[in-house]
Amino acid sequence: MSSEITIGTLARSAGVGVETVRYYQRRGLLPTAGTKKGAFRVYGDPELARLRFIRRAQALGFKLDEIASLLALDEETDRESARALARTKIADVEERIRQLQSVHSALQELVSCCEHTEAPAPCPILRTLGGEAD
Amino acid sequence: MSSEITIGTLARSAGVGVETVRYYQRRGLLPTAGTKKGAFRVYGDPELARLRFIRRAQALGFKLDEIASLLALDEETDRESARALARTKIADVEERIRQLQSVHSALQELVSCCEHTEAPAPCPILRTLGGEAD
């Protein structure tokens, strides 16, 4: 990896667009100030690593604000903080899964009911949504 | 239920705000034209029922555009369409649950790894996000 790449190359190396990198810079997640080569800003391994960190953290469900907190942590001294953030995210994910499972069950019931009745009985899905079911 | 309620009462009866009702009206989900009592629009059971339909459908994970489709269906003649929409939503929910379960597993591994190592070893969560883990 060359140590002096411009923003387009940096973005492509992390699988994002230039606009996204600029957005992260505006959000303070990536540095704006730095080395320049003429009028163009150039970036190196540290910036690429940081950008990839952001993407990996997003893939794990962290939001940008949460990622900012993770980025502020130090590998050597902040084990507890990192673990706490991860645990919080786990709890969020578990709660969301529960909600979705509840929704799933309700939907399944409606479809199953629909499959066990026939026209000319009215649609149980629509009747339930309409508040007409029993 | 009085057959001539104003928008505030309608909204409260369905547990939403006036602005939300107006928003649904703008979106075409609820009627704008209708009976007036002086300068104020008044609503009745059909409008309240429709508003509750929207909320129930949202609770089942349908988006407003999808709800518009549901609202356009007829209980007597559109059983298949309703069932198809519900099935699609079920598939969406199942996919989302899978994604979240994958995220959950990855997070659990990281936290577990963190729990089985101690300082002064650097934080495995941050190392993994940083791309430094093996």
Added chain:
DNA sequence: GTTGACTCCGTACTTTGGTACAGGGTCTAG
């Protein structure tokens, strides 16, 4: 009549994570 709650209309704003311009400048291969 007065006043306060409410309604109407139209426009703007919020959240989150982008994405797209416009206008002007820079860089580099040919």
Added chain:
DNA sequence: CTAGACCCTGTACCAAAGTACGGAGTCAAC
């Protein structure tokens, strides 16, 4: 030198589902 790709800056826009005004008018109890 030229031309095209790219960079920079700042502003606007998008999706989805609301929410909040401002300004003006209405309604009903007192």
